[in-house]
Every structure is written in C-alpha cells, then in structure tokens.
Amino acid sequence: xxxxxxxxxxxxxxxxxxxxxxxxxxxxxxxxxxxxxxxxxxxxxxxxxxxxxxxxxxxxxxxxxxxxxxxxxxxxxxxxxxxxxxxxxxxxxxxxxxxxxxxxxxxxxxxxxxxxxxxxx
Amino acid sequence: xxxxxxxxxxxxxxxxxxxxxxxxxxxxxxxxxxxxxxxxxxxxxxxxxxxxxxxxxxxxxxxxxxxxxxxxxxxxxxxxxxxxxxxxxxxxxxxxxxxxxxxxxxxxxxxxxxxxxxxxx
Numbered sequence: 001x002x003x004x005x006x007x008x009x010x011x012x013x014x015x016x017x018x019x020x021x022x023x024x025x026x027x028x029x030x031x032x033x034x035x036x037x038x039x040x041x042x043x044x045x046x047x048x049x050x051x052x053x054x055x056x057x058x059x060x061x062x063x064x065x066x067x068x069x070x071x072x073x074x075x076x077x078x079x080x081x082x083x084x085x086x087x088x089x090x091x092x093x094x095x096x097x098x099x100x101x102x103x104x105x106x107x108x109x110x111x112x113x114x115x116x117x118x119x120x121x
Numbered sequence: 122x123x124x125x126x127x128x129x130x131x132x133x134x135x136x137x138x139x140x141x142x143x144x145x146x147x148x149x150x151x152x153x154x155x156x157x158x159x160x161x162x163x164x165x166x167x168x169x170x171x172x173x174x175x176x177x178x179x180x181x182x183x184x185x186x187x188x189x190x191x192x193x194x195x196x197x198x199x200x201x202x203x204x205x206x207x208x209x210x211x212x213x214x215x216x217x218x219x220x221x222x223x224x225x226x227x228x229x230x231x232x233x234x235x236x237x238x239x240x241x242x
Contacts, residue, residue, distance in 0.1 A: 069239055
C-alpha cells in the first residue's frame with residue numbers, strides 16, 4: 001500500500017467509529033505514541049491499552065476527522081485534525097476536544113503518532 | 122515571549138484576517154516555508170511574496186483557525202488547522218481548502234512553517 005492508501009484507510013475507519021480497528025490493523029508492533037505532554041508509549045499492545053483506558057472514562061457522542069493531509073518533504077507522514085465530542089464520566093461535563101495527529105508510516109504500518117493539543121485530554 | 126505567547130498571537134491575528142501582519146511581525150528573516158508538495162521558500166520577503174501571489178488569484182470569503190495545539194516532545198512547535206473559504210479567480214468556483222500547519226519558533230520568531238494538505242492549494 002502507498003502512504004495515501006494507508007492514510008485513506010485510517011480516515012475511513014475513524015469515520016466509521018472503528019478507531020480500535022485502526023490500531024489492530026494499521027499500527028506496527030513497535031509503534032511509538034506521543035501524547036501532547038510528550039509522554040511516549042511504545043508497542044501496539046500498550047498503545048491500545050492506553051486508548052482503552054482513555055475510552056473507559058468517556059461517554060462518546062461523536063468524532064470528526066479532517067484529512068488526510070500530506071507534505072512532500074516528509075513523504076512518510078500524514079496529518080489529520082480530530083474533534084472528539086465526549087463527556088468524561090468523572091465530570092459529567094460534555095465537551096469537544098480537538099487535536100492534530102501526525103502519523104508516520106513505514107512498510108504499510110503506522111510506526112509513530114504524535115498528537116498536538118491544548119490542555120488535558 | 123514563550124512559544125504559547127507567539128502561538129496565541131499568531132492565531133489571534135489570523136482570526137482577525139491579519140495574516141500578513143503575522144508574516145511581517147512574527148516571521149524570522151530566514152524563515153523556511155514548506156508547501157504541501159515539499160517545495161521550500163526561504164526568507165521572509167520571498168515567503169510574503171508567495172502569499173501575495175496566492176492571494177492575488179483569490180476572492181477571499183473567510184478563514185477559520187483551530188488551535189494552537191502543542192506537543193511536549195517538540196517544545197518549539199505548535200500546530201493549527203485552517204479552513205480557507207475562497208473562490209479562485211481563474212475558475213470562479215468557490216471551495217473550502219483545508220490544511221494543517223506546523224510552525225517552529227526560535228527566539229520568539231517563526232523560523233519554519235510546514236503545510237500538510239491534499240491536492241492543489
């Protein structure tokens with residue numbers, strides 16, 4: 001698959017709400033996931049676990065994904081812009097989270113994801 | 122100024138439609154601007170000229186800017202997501218362009234901008 005094929009599949013699955021299918025099928029076994037505070041999680045299993053923990057505290061109302069977007073100088077990367085409409089169970093206050101994700105693809109798998117956002121997520 | 126101060130000023134000026142004020146006040150003299158196809162333009166003057174040329178062919182209806190967004194692993198960078206509502210004079214067809222911009226800040230000036238998008242812009 002080309003970068004564009006992987007990126008299109010990524011966005012298509014996210015738009016269907018199949019974010020965990022993305023992680024199970026497109027993430028490399030040694031993926032590095034970098035949160036907004038710079039904290040790294042390494043490995044497909046731990047990264048999926050991180051998302052499971054995040055989801056466990058949320059009521060999920062919806063998600064939008066803009067992209068994928070590309071830049072020729074980093075031809076192994078694509079970027080997307082997410083909005084996440086959620087209610088954290090801990091607060092009960094519904095809110096829209098926004099973030100930019102930059103994904104690196106090698107051998108048809110996502111080997112790195114770096115999230116840019118503001119505040120807690 | 123901190124990265125956050127520069128990023129907030131950037132977004133505030135863009136939301137006021139003052140994109141050229143951004144370039145005149147926040148761009149470093151040796152800024153490198155990287156378009157979606159990977160093409161680099163170097164220097165504040167040439168980068169402003171590139172934008173002037175881009176604008177000259179457009180009827181501009183509006184712009185949204187989401188962000189700024191941050192990632193602790195690259196503490197000199199911020200990201201934004203733009204939508205640009207324009208009609209290219211060459212086609213007369215109104216359209217919404219989307220892009221992610223990743224900006225690098227050094228000594229309170231933007232030294233690099235890298236745009237991710239899809240298709241012609």
